[in-house]
Amino acid sequence: MTNMLSVTGLTAGYGRVTVLHGIGIEAGKHGNVGLFGPNGHGKTTLLRAVSGLLKPKAGSIVFDGADITGESARSIVARGLVHVPQGNTLFPDLTIADCMSLGAFSPHARPHEAANKERVAALFPKLAERWRQRVRTLSGGERQMVSIGVALMSHPKLLILDEPTLGLAPKIKDELCKAVLDISKAGVPLIVVEQDVEFLLELTNHLYFINHGQVETEIKPGDSLAHSDIMAMYFGQ
Amino acid sequence: MSVIETSAPTVSAPPRAPGRTPWMTELAGALVGLLVLALLPLVVGDAYGRHVLIMVFIYAVVASNWDLSLGYGGVFNFGHLALFGIGVYAYSLLTKLAMFDPWVALVASGVIAVVAAVVVTIPILRLKGIYIILVTFGFAQLVMQVILSQSDYTGGTQGIVRIPGLYWFDHNMVRDAKFAYFYIALAMLALSTLFLRVFVRSRTGKSVVALRDNEEYAVSRGVSLVRQRMITLAASAFFTGIAGAFYAAYQRNASVEVFGMSLATIVLSMVLLGGTGTIYGAIIASFVLTVFAESMADFGAWRPMITAVLIIVVMLVYPGGIVGMLKALWGLATRRRA
Amino acid sequence: MNALADILFGGLFQGSLYAMMAVGLALVWTTIGVFNFSHGVLMMLGAYFAWQLVDWGLAPALAFPIAVLLMAGVGWLLQATVVRPLIGRANLVLVVVITTLAAGSLIENGVLELWGPRSKQIPPLVAGNAMLGGVGVSLHQIAIIVVTPIILLALWLFLNRTRLGLALRAVAQNEDAACLVGLNVTMLYGLAFAIAASLAALAGIFLGGYRFMTPVMGADPLLKALIVVVFGGISSISGPIFAAYLIGFFEAICSYYFGLYWTPALLFAALILTLMIKPEGIFASRSRGLA
Numbered sequence: 116m117t118n119m120l121s122v123t124g125l126t127a128g129y130g131r132v133t134v135l136h137g138i139g140i141e142a143g144k145h146g147n148v149g150l151f152g153p154n155g156h157g158k159t160t161l162l163r164a165v166s167g168l169l170k171p172k173a174g175s176i177v178f179d180g181a182d183i184t185g186e187s188a189r190s191i192v193a194r195g196l197v198h199v200p201q202g203n204t205l206f207p208d209l210t211i212a213d214c215m216s217l218g219a220f221s222p223h224a225r226p227h228e229a230a231n232k233e234r235v236a237a238l239f240p241k242l243a244e245r246w247r248q249r250v251r252t253l254s255g256g257e258r259q260m261v262s263i264g265v266a267l268m269s270h271p272k273l274l275i276l277d278e279p280t281l282g283l284a285p286k287i288k289d290e291l292c293k294a295v296l297d298i299s300k301a302g303v304p305l306i307v308v309e310q311d312v313e314f315l316l317e318l319t320n321h322l323y324f325i326n327h328g329q330v331e332t333e334i335k336p337g338d339s340l341a342h343s344d345i346m347a348m349y350f351g352q
Numbered sequence: 353m354s355v356i357e358t359s360a361p362t363v364s365a366p367p368r369a370p371g372r373t374p375w376m377t378e379l380a381g382a383l384v385g386l387l388v389l390a391l392l393p394l395v396v397g398d399a400y401g402r403h404v405l406i407m408v409f410i411y412a413v414v415a416s417n418w419d420l421s422l423g424y425g426g427v428f429n430f431g432h433l434a435l436f437g438i439g440v441y442a443y444s445l446l447t448k449l450a451m452f453d454p455w456v457a458l459v460a461s462g463v464i465a466v467v468a469a470v471v472v473t474i475p476i477l478r479l480k481g482i483y484i485i486l487v488t489f490g491f492a493q494l495v496m497q498v499i500l501s502q503s504d505y506t507g508g509t510q511g512i513v514r515i516p517g518l519y520w521f522d523h524n525m526v527r528d529a530k531f532a533y534f535y536i537a538l539a540m541l542a543l544s545t546l547f548l549r550v551f552v553r554s555r556t557g558k559s560v561v562a563l564r565d566n567e568e569y570a571v572s573r574g575v576s577l578v579r580q581r582m583i584t585l586a587a588s589a590f591f592t593g594i595a596g597a598f599y600a601a602y603q604r605n606a607s608v609e610v611f612g613m614s615l616a617t618i619v620l621s622m623v624l625l626g627g628t629g630t631i632y633g634a635i636i637a638s639f640v641l642t643v644f645a646e647s648m649a650d651f652g653a654w655r656p657m658i659t660a661v662l663i664i665v666v667m668l669v670y671p672g673g674i675v676g677m678l679k680a681l682w683g684l685a686t687r688r689r690a
Numbered sequence: 691m692n693a694l695a696d697i698l699f700g701g702l703f704q705g706s707l708y709a710m711m712a713v714g715l716a717l718v719w720t721t722i723g724v725f726n727f728s729h730g731v732l733m734m735l736g737a738y739f740a741w742q743l744v745d746w747g748l749a750p751a752l753a754f755p756i757a758v759l760l761m762a763g764v765g766w767l768l769q770a771t772v773v774r775p776l777i778g779r780a781n782l783v784l785v786v787v788i789t790t791l792a793a794g795s796l797i798e799n800g801v802l803e804l805w806g807p808r809s810k811q812i813p814p815l816v817a818g819n820a821m822l823g824g825v826g827v828s829l830h831q832i833a834i835i836v837v838t839p840i841i842l843l844a845l846w847l848f849l850n851r852t853r854l855g856l857a858l859r860a861v862a863q864n865e866d867a868a869c870l871v872g873l874n875v876t877m878l879y880g881l882a883f884a885i886a887a888s889l890a891a892l893a894g895i896f897l898g899g900y901r902f903m904t905p906v907m908g909a910d911p912l913l914k915a916l917i918v919v920v921f922g923g924i925s926s927i928s929g930p931i932f933a934a935y936l937i938g939f940f941e942a943i944c945s946y947y948f949g950l951y952w953t954p955a956l957l958f959a960a961l962i963l964t965l966m967i968k969p970e971g972i973f974a975s976r977s978r979g980l981a
Contacts, residue, residue: 168869192872200870206863208925209856216853217860221872269871428784475966485725485787486920487965493913494958501955613909617791624788654803660796667789668775 118177119143119273119304120165120196125174127164134160135328137174142273142321145336147305149319151312157328158308159201162277166198167191179272193221195272201281201308203258205265207251211242214250214261218268227270234301235264238294256287260294267298274298275306280314292317312346324348375553382549386542393534402530406602408642409537413544413595415622415634417588420548423628425560425584428485431472433619434492435465435589437610439596441499441506444606447516449505454518458597465593466586468495473582496611511607518601533602540598541635544591548631551587560584614656618645621663627673636674695825697942703831705938706838709931710893711911712918713842714886716930717849719919721882723862724773724786728794729890730912732768734905736761736891737898738801741812750813758891765887766880768793774879777865794908802905809902812895830899841892842931845885849927858882917961 120142128134134157142148150158163169165176167188176184178196206214215235219228236243239260250258259279266274279295280288292314299305299318309315315322320336332348396402418432439461446457472491476484499506506512517525520532551557560580600606609615622641626633641659648655670677715729726732739760743753772789779785814830815837822832849855861868861878868875893911897903922933937957944953 166870168866188869189872189874192870198870200866204864205867206860208863209860213856213860217856217871217873220853220857224872265871428787475962479965483920483965485783486916487962489913489916490920490958490961494955494962497955497958613791614795617795620788621792624785652803654799657796657799657803660792660799663792664772664789664796667785667792668772 119179120306121175121177122161122165123175123177125161125164125171125176127160127169127171127174129160129169133172133328135164135171138325138329139174140323140330140333142306143304145321147299147307147319147321149315149322150306150308150325151310151315151322152325152331154310156326158325159277160328161325162198162200162275162306162308165191166196166275168198189221192269193223195223195270196275197266197269197271197273198275199262199266199277199279201277203255203262205250205258205262208249210247210249211253211261211264212246214265215268218265219270221269224268224270228268231268231270235267238267238297239264256283256291259283259287259291263291263294263298271303273306274303275308277308278310279307280309280311288314378549382545386538389538389541390535393531397529399529402534404642404646406530406534406537408638409541410595410599410602411619411622411642412635412638413541413591415619415626415638416545416548416631417590417592417595418619418623419626419628419631419634420551421584421588422623423630424552424557425581425588426565427476427581427584429472429488429585429588430485430616431488431492431495432588432592433616434495434611435469435592436596436599437492437499437608438468438495439465439593440600440606440610441512441596442593443597443600444512444515445505447601448512448514454516454601458518458594458601461597462590462594465589465596468593469585469589470582473585477581492611492616496608499608499611507606509608511605512600513605515600515604515606517604518598537598537602540591540594544595545631545635547587547591552631556580556583618659621659625663625666625673627675627677630673630675633673633675640674692824693946695822697939697946699822699825699827699831700942700945701935701939702835703827703938704941705935706835707893707896708914708918708938709842709934710834710838710889710896712915712922712930712934713845713927714889714893715915716919716922716927717845717889718882718886720925720927721858721862722769722773722879724783725790726768726773726883726886727787727791727912728768728797729790729886729915730908730910731794731797732761732765732887732890732908733894733897733911734903734908735764735797735801735894736887737812737894737903737907738805738810738905739891740895740898741810741903742805744812750815754815754895757895758888761891762884762888765883765885765890768887769879769883773883774876777879798905798908805905807905809904810898811902812898814899815896828900834896841889845889846927854881917957921961921964 118141120140122141123139124137125135125139126133126137138157138161140148140150140161150161152158160169164171165178167183167186167190170185174184175182178191178194181194183191183194183196206217209217215232216228219225219231224231236246241257242260242264245253245257250261253261263276263279266276276295279291283291288311295305295307295318305318307315307318322334323330324332324334392405393402396405414433414436418429421427421429421432442461442464443454443457446452446460447454452460472488476487479487500508503509518533518536519525520536523532525532552561560583596610599610618641622637623634624637625641626635626637644662645655645659648658651658666673672679711729711733714732715726718724718726718729736757739757740750740753743756744750748756768790772793773786776782776785776789814828815833816829818829820827820829820832847855849859857868857873858878858881860871861873861875861882865875868878894908897907897911901907918934918937919930921937922930940960941953941957944956948956
C-alpha cells in the first residue's frame, strides 16, 4: 500500500504565530493514522492546512500522487480528501436531509449521492429517524453523526476526523466508534485526531504523538510499544 | 498555547498590561495636547481658520462620545446623531421660546439629551446587535419626523433662525474673529474628554467593557446588562447634547439637516477612522477628516466621493483606525529598541 | 365600497413595492449575514441605468432587463470590494454597515456628477390607466401587483428547492463547514449580492415608473426596507415578505383615515412596540443567532 497522504516539512500558523514547525506525517501505508498530543500544539492546525482551510508558509502536502499544497478547500474536497472539523456547529438551521444533499455538492460526489445516502442511513439509524429535523435541535452526539454523514456524502478517498468524540457520553462514543470502524472496513482510510487514546487505538495502528508543533514520536504497527507507554507519553509530558 | 519566543523579563517595575497607560502619563499627555490647542489661535488668526477648528472640536465631542457607546459599550447607537440634533433643537427652543439664559439652556440641553437616551434605551434593553442598530436608526428618523411635523415650533424644513448665542461677560462675541467661541468650544472638548476618560477608567466603565467583551460571563458575575447599557448611553448623551446646543448657539440657526445620513456618516467615519474604543482616536480623526474635507471644499461632489473611498480603504486596511496604526508604529519603534 | 377598494388596492400596491424593496436586503442578511446599507442607492442606480438605456433609444422591454443584469454585476463588484475582504473580522456586521454606507455615498455622488440633480422619469411597466372597483388606478400599479408575487415565488423556490439555493443558505451559517463540503464560497457571496442588487434594481424601476427619480431617492426606500425586514423577522425571506404586505395595508388604512401626515410616525411607533414585545420580528419563529 502506498501513501495516500504525505506531509513534509510543513510550517504553518496564524498571522505572526507559527504553530507547525516543519512537521511531517505519512498516512496510508500502515493503515489508519491517529494523531494525539496535548491541546494547542498543532493537531487541528495540521488538519486545517491539509484540508485547505489554512495556507501553509512552507513545506509540501501530497495527496494521492498530486501536490495539493496551497490548493483551495474546494478543490481538495473534489479530490476526495474530506475533513470533518472539530466541534459540530455545522449548519444549525438546515435539516439533516439538507446537510446530506449539501455533502454531495462536489461534482465527483454527485453521481454517488443516492448510494451514499443509503449508507449514511444504515450507519446511523438515529439520523434516519430524524431526517427532516433541523440540526440545531439535535443532541451533540447526533450532530457529530451528521458531521460524519455529511463527510461520507462527499465520497471521500481519505477521511479526516478531528476529535469526533469530544464532549460525548461513553455510550455515544461506542456507537460512533462502531460506525467509524464500519466506514474504515468499507475501505476508506482514516486519519483521526483524538483525546481519547482508547478510541484511537481501536481505530488506528499508526500513531503520531504531536508536541509543540512537531512529531515527537511515531509509532508504527509492529513497534513494541506498550499501551501504558503511550498513556505515559500523553499524560507525562 | 502559543510558541512565540518571549525574552526573559528584566528586573524592575511591575508588569504593565499591554496597552494600558497609567493615568498620570495619560493626563500629562492630554494636558500637553490641550496646551497646544489652546495656543492655536495665536497661530491661526483668521476667522475662517478658527471656524474650522471650532467645527473640529464640535465633531470631536460628538464622535468621541459615540465611541463611548459604540467602542466601549459595544452598542451601535445609530441614533447618536439624533441626540446631537435634540441638543440643537432643545437649545434653540429653550432660548427662543422659553427665554432661558443661553448658558442654562446649554446645560439643560445636555440633560434633555440624556433623558432622550434613557428613553431610547428602553426598547433596546435586551436586544442584540443588529436589532439595536435598526431600532436606534428608527428612533433617529422618528425624532426627525416629530421635529418636522411640529413646524409651528420648530420651523419644519425651514428650521429656526436668529437663535441667541452664548455670551462671556461683556466680551463682544461677534467681532472677535471667533476668539471667544474657540475657547468655549475647546473647554467643552476638554471637559467632555475628561468626563469620558474618567468614566472609562472607573469601575462602571470597566464593567461596561466586560459586558461588551463577554456578555454572558459578565452577567453571570452580577453585572446588570440593562443598567449598564442605560448608563453608557446616558453618559454618551450628555456632552453630545451640549455639543448640539453649542452648535446652535454658534451657528445661530438650526435645521433638520443634522438628522441626515450624511452627517451621521461623517461622524461615524471619525469614530471608526480613529479606532473604536480609544476616545482619543475619534478626536484625532475629527481633526484629520475635517481638515481633509475643508482642503477639498472646491471639489464639489468629488469631496464626499473621495471621503467615501478613504473610509473604505481605511476599514479594509487598518481596522484599528488611526490609533491602531499609531500603536502599531509605536510597537515597531519600541521593539526595535529592545 | 369605495373605501375598501381604495385600501385594498393601496395596500396591495404598497405591499408589493415594500416586498420588492425589502427582499434583497433580507436575502443578503440571511445568506451572508450582513446588512447592506447601500441597498437604497442600488435601487436608485438601477432606475438610472434603465433611464439611460431608454434615453439612448432602447425599448423599455429591452432596457429594463439589461439594467437589471447590469446591476447584478454591480452587486457582485460591491461585495467583492467592500464585503468579502472583511469576512472573518470580529465586528463584521458593523464594519460592513460602514463600508456599504460609504460605498452608497460614493455611488450616490457619482450619479449626481454624471446625471445631475434634476429629476427624471422612466416609462412605466405598462402605460395607461383603468378603473377598478370604482378606484382609478394605473396599469403600472397593476403590473407591479401582478409581477411582484411571481418574482418572489421564483426567489423562494430558488432558495428552498434548488441545490444552489441550499448552498447559499449554508454559507452564512458556517463558512468553514461550507468550504469543507466543497462549496465555492466566493462565488456564492457574489451570487447573493448579485441577486439582491437585481431585485433592488427592479424595485428602483418600479419606483421610477411613477415617481420622479433623483440621486437621493434611495434613502427613503432603504429606511422602509429596514423597517420591513425588522418587522418581518430577519431569520428568513418569507417573514419580511409577509410583513411588507402587512405594512402596506397598515399604511393604506392609516393614510385613508389619518392622512399621510401621521402615518410614518405611527409606523415607527408600531415598529418599536413590536421590537419590545417580540425582538425577532412578528413573523420570525426563532432569532437567527447571527445578530
